[in-house]
Amino acid sequence: MKRRRGTNGRGESGHGEGEKRRRGESSEENHPANERVSDPTHPRVPASPPPRVGSSRVPVSPRPRVDSFLPSKRLGQNFLVDRRVVERILNALGPQGNETIIEIGPGKGALTDLLVERAGRVIAVEFDRNLGPLLDERLASKDNFKLVQDDALQTELCAEIRPATRARLVANLPYNISTAILQRLIAQRECLSEMVVMLQREVVDRMTAPAGSSERGYLSVLVEAYCEASRLFEVAPSAFKPVPKIWSSVVRLTFRQLADTDEELLWQVVSAGFAQKRKTILNNLRNAPEALQQRIKPRGGASIILCQADIQPARRAETLTIEEWRLLTRLLN
Numbered sequence: 139m140k141r142r143r144g145t146n147g148r149g150e151s152g153h154g155e156g157e158k159r160r161r162g163e164s165s166e167e168n169h170p171a172n173e174r175v176s177d178p179t180h181p182r183v184p185a186s187p188p189p190r191v192g193s194s195r196v197p198v199s200p201r202p203r204v205d206s207f208l209p210s211k212r213l214g215q216n217f218l219v220d221r222r223v224v225e226r227i228l229n230a231l232g233p234q235g236n237e238t239i240i241e242i243g244p245g246k247g248a249l250t251d252l253l254v255e256r257a258g259r260v261i262a263v264e265f266d267r268n269l270g271p272l273l274d275e276r277l278a279s280k281d282n283f284k285l286v287q288d289d290a291l292q293t294e295l296c297a298e299i300r301p302a303t304r305a306r307l308v309a310n311l312p313y314n315i316s317t318a319i320l321q322r323l324i325a326q327r328e329c330l331s332e333m334v335v336m337l338q339r340e341v342v343d344r345m346t347a348p349a350g351s352s353e354r355g356y357l358s359v360l361v362e363a364y365c366e367a368s369r370l371f372e373v374a375p376s377a378f379k380p381v382p383k384i385w386s387s388v389v390r391l392t393f394r395q396l397a398d399t400d401e402e403l404l405w406q407v408v409s410a411g412f413a414q415k416r417k418t419i420l421n422n423l424r425n426a427p428e429a430l431q432q433r434i435k436p437r438g439g440a441s442i443i444l445c446q447a448d449i450q451p452a453r454r455a456e457t458l459t460i461e462e463w464r465l466l467t468r469l470l471n
């Protein structure tokens with residue numbers, strides 16, 4: 139098993155600040171959990187990287203046993219214990235012997251164990267350094283497994299999968315930062331072709347909300363712009379330990395071929411459109427940030443642009459389809 143080593147990039151081990159920091163929990167306050175970013179190609183990441191573990195300067199924690207491991211709520215550690223759910227997720231993914239699969243948050247290895255049996259290579263990114271020894275116990279002998287002990291919000295996946303240039307991804311995502319991780323994954327789409335991920339059911343509801351649904355928001359448009367989303371199945375709380383209060387959903391996200399739109403401008407327009415969800419698209423575009431105003435005003439103002447796009451000015455952002463957002467963007471380009 140390969141393990142990436144290193145310090146936190148500032149030449150510090152970053153340790154000695156108690157259990158939270160040692161487990162990689164300290165940067166959670168910096169995690170933009172479920173926070174919107176205006177530019178998905180540059181999602182906001184924690185200001186200070188978490189300690190990169192595995193360095194010789196890092197004190198080695200006692201080797202925890204699977205049964206004595208204390209799950210961290212802050213790291214969203216609800217481990218899958220229902221073998222049927224594990225099988226369903228892996229069957230949905232269908233890993234092939236000649237491909238690279240990335241797993242975010244392998245935890246105690248519920249999915250990982252079978253993944254390494256079925257996939258060509260498995261690159262697993264886990265933030266909690268206490269889980270390293272547990273994964274070692276199970277997977278140290280597997281040549282096709284690489285553990286990256288890092289914050290998935292910062293990991294450069296395209297670099298980690300080399301020499302492969304594309305991979306598919308599977309994850310039972312930590313719910314508290316699932317939106318932020320999704321944004322980060324979408325930003326790295328150049329080396330990702332498909333993802334099968336388990337998320338909080340409400341997040342999947344928002345993610346897949348069609349135009350016109352009150353649940354539609356920035357996340358729905360972001361996912362629709364880049365991915366074909368298909369909801370696969372629901373998972374009851376009893377499939378996890380500790381048992382969460384919420385249901386989960388497994389969703390397949392297949393990356394689309396990109397349309398010919400100025401992506402940065404698209405996200406400025408979508409951001410401005412959703413700035414005040416209860417206001418009309420006209421009002422939100424009239425109050426758009428200065429950079430966008432400089433494109434809107436010379437073209438006759440927001441109502442003219444909306445008229446050219448055949449979008450009723452009284453509509454709200456949640457009713458616009460991805461084609462309408464792209465059309466607005468082209469008119470402002």
Ligand code: SAM
Pocket residue numbers: 213214215216217218219242243244245246247248249263264265266269288289290291309310311312313315
């Ligand atoms: N895959 C395992 C399973 O299904 O039983 C564990 C899933 S658990 C819901 C989420 C996992 O993500 C935990 O192992 C947690 O430590 C890890 N995690 C949390 N935040 C992370 C981050 N920022 N980067 C990488 N892994 C993270």
